[in-house]
Amino acid sequence: MDLFRSEEMVLVQLIMPAESAHDTITYLAELSLLQFRDLNPGKSPFQRTYANQVKRYAEMSRKLRFFHDQVAKAGKLAYRPIMENVTNLDELDHKLGDLESELLEINANNDKLQSSQSELMELKLVLQNGATLFHSTRHLENGQQLQSVLDDPSLEESVSRPLLLEQEMQTEPTKHGRLGFITGVVPKVKALSFERILFRATRGNMYLKQAPIDELVIDPATGEKVEKIVFVVFFSGSRARTKITKICEAFGANRYPFPEEPNRLWQMKSEVDERLSELQSTLDAGIYHRNNVLNNIGYSLEKWTLMVKKEKAVYHTLNMLSVDVTRKCLVAEAWCPVSAKPKIQDALQRAAYDSNSQVNTIFQILYTKESPPTFFETNKFTSAFQEIVDAYGVGRYQEANPGCFTIITFPFLFAVMFGDWGHGIALLLAALYLIINEKKFGSKQLGDIMNMAYGGRYVILLMAIFSIYTGFIYNEFFSVPFEIFGKSAYRCRDPSSSIASCMDASTAGLIKYSSTPYPFGVDPVWHGSRSELPFLNSMKMKMSILLGIAQMNLGIVLSYFNAKFFHSAIDIWYQFIPQLLFLNALFGYLSFLIILKWCQGSKPDLYHVMIYMFLSPIDDLGENQLFWGQRPVQIVLVLLALVAVPWMLLPKPLTLRKQHLQKARGQAYGVLDGSDTEDLDKGKEYEVEGEEFEFSEVLVHQMIHTIEFVLGAVSNTASYLRLWALSLAHAQLSAVFYDRVLLFAWEYSNPVIKLVGLFVFAACTVGVLLIMETLSAFLHALRLHWVEFQNKFYLGDGYKFHPFSFNTLSQDYEDDT
């Protein structure tokens, strides 16, 4: 039984010659069976032996990341294989450096060209929009002037008005000549504050005209596409010019010259167009060249990245090894499964041979008191179940693994709550879909929920199969009963009417006419009849208790196997036996009564039996008597249960105390006997390693355990009743959807209503019953395993075995991209 106990592990020491260390670690990583221990935890990363190599590979992976960004930026490219195939890492380092500088140079050139191109583009836009701006401004000016002249007669009250107007009119022609202007382009987001600052700086003595540019413009400075506007500022005076120039600079507004004469404007436009087309062709050539380079890089980028990652991981591991004083060999300590020893030795030999080392790596086993890591060899089927257990806690080294039982009990308990073979088939189809497309999904990055479903596909498969089985037992198919396994044993009270038209089935009930009961599961005609709920409730409740008691007993029995495996007689005698007695004296007896009652078909009240077994054990049982000698048996059972409590509580801590005292005395003798210093040292070591023993602590601990178990026996049994509750809820919900939605809609003759009804039914079935109910039943099954089952024996305080491996690295790479 591989899954029952975790692999036997040993701590091994590898002493490898420095020259072959790198190859050795690489081979071992490919084997992925060793978990290295950090032997220099006190050293900071840059003080370690191979810090320089790690730095170098960090630098290389930085370059690779840069290439990755560049390739991603360039979009989808057709990768072409390059002629030379780089395998040597030194070569790769050189090559990466060359490629990087080449790419940087190309980029710098392109950027320069790009920025001059976008400058020209902006100039072109200014020239295009400027003309209209100027035109409208002139128009406006004339119009305003006209307006003011026209308005003049109406402003009679102002004495100075004509004077001002006169002045304005006098200066107008000259002023227009001196009026300076600046044209340019400014980002749209800054336009408003730009205008405000201009206004403030010139105290309002300026006129700003702006026109938005429709398409996005590439900013020459940053190379990003932004919305921009073209502006023209009119102002007067040279001080204003310097101010406005400064403000333009501050706002990142690019100024461009704008000729006033139309023919020069036209000439400039054509010049700009010409230069733009020239630049475009240069730029295209540059981009073509760059894409070429990137194509070459892109082809082997992934391979290189993986290569560098592997090297980096190898050096990280090498950094964890301690260096011998002579610096000629490295010492590694690692955990490995015992069964993997031959494989490791083989790999070591191959490594030594391939690296032409004269000395083989020395491989020896160290003996330690440390607890080894827990390692289960799982496959794709069992791993999901082991994950369920590990999510609660990784098992202590070599303790009994509940994962091995979970494979069957988990889907089964789920199915008890989810019993419906219609739903089961739907779930089965989903699981099969996931399993058939396993390879396709496995290579893809899935979403969170999809990933979860994919990871648990085999759990879902088993859950579905068991659901179909329990569905047949409950005789539910989307809450419709089917008569598959034979003839029903019941019929209507009115012999003339069939079951379907039986009027008093839900009031008076049915009568039995056949002596042979329905062969498998629940009789289909009971569905909807008077006796359906009382019968199903009683059956499911009792079944829940039986399943619960069985699983808890299994838990206790596993604690016996644990104790036996670890040679702990105390745990067998003072924990396992009283626990087993206590649980079975109360609830084991109840289970026995349930089965007996089923077999006899008698009608005693089991609640009454259980309650009065404690309250008045010597009273006459009356009609609750199920078998001969029941009273003395019950008295014995009650006494056993009562005795079991102190039995659990006291002997274990007392024995431990006694053992500790003996050990301490023995140790004292040991120290006295040995006169050498060596022996003294050994004694000291012993003291350090021996655990502190505090009697009160142990006692309290045991008390908590006992109380937990005694109370838990009751509460855990009650907790299993959730099996009944959830399966009832599931059956009722599906009945509601079927009766109230589908049948309700089917009564109408209108096909649209039928269609809507069908759609609502399907949506409810998938959304509520198949997804939500699956989740809730899953969670309850999880709880029953984690709490009710595992608390009987599972410590779960181990740590997982993480072998050093390249496989996890390639996964990392996929995550990164």
Next chain:
Amino acid sequence: MYGFEALYFNVDGGYLEAIVRGYRAGLLTAADYNNLCQCESLDDVKMHLAATDYGPYLANEPSPLHTTTIVEKCTQKLVDDYNHMLTQATEPLSTFLEYISYGHMIDNVVLIVTGTLHERDVHELLEKCHPLGMFDSIATLAVAQNLRELYRLVLVDTPLAPYFSECISSEDLDDMNIEIMRNTLYKAYLEDFYRFCQKLGGATATIMCDLLAFEADRRAVDITINSIGTELTRDDRRKLYSNFGLLYPYGHEELAVCDDFDQVRGTMDKYPPYQSIFAKLSFGESQMLDKAFYEEEVKRLCQAFEQQFHYAVFFAYIRLREQETRNLMWISECVAQNQKSRIHDGIVLIF
């Protein structure tokens, strides 16, 4: 609502408080500093920082590194954290966070104005500005010729506008004026921040007012020491002190008339919290004062994390990160210039 922070604080501030406490856990510890001090080159520094919160910021920097790159990236980390919190914050926490950045704004304004006065390139100056104190029209500061213009053109749009009410004059800008302006602005800012914190009430008020009072007192001492021997009159000096803090008002009267460092010490010795700071310094020595104050500040900032449900943790976190950036700058400089013997002089350990 005063004194019921525990009841309702988490509604708005719980998430961010958790975030900031998480950020705080990322601050470098004494062990980190110990390792950093042993670095041989800046690449070693990078390698060590790769394992800390700065890792992603430095990972894509090509070696060889420069001190400025390290400092820039560290500041970038702080700014990212700050912006993340600011975008998540609701009132009044967002205002509180904005208040924290005003100090940098003042420094940036002063930096640009001084720079243009000495005819430096604006873009070069902009690069030196602290990114926390940036505002839209900061580059336009270069246009202004005097304080009035400065205010009217640019600063009227910024949150600093109210602080300017006391220093609007038509005088041309010179070094002295700018320094006075900086201190006047700072005074107004601290007083405003102080009032705001008091308005917030609760633990925020208690802790923040304490921290701000310390800041105000430290500035008072700095102003006094820096103005000894300049033409600043005693009354003017008195005007630059913030009107709160432990030294207010009697300590200020005494500081205003101090003529040398020992007189300052004499004044400060009367205040027990500061006595311990000055006790560390030998007589006549004023160089180590900054470090002593920083150490005291860091101690107080760390204590802010001891209490829950208040905003002072945000202030404390930003300040501690800044201190960490200063430490890293010092370490990098020492490593780069091979002055490893002096490396311990400039570090203020945070934990």
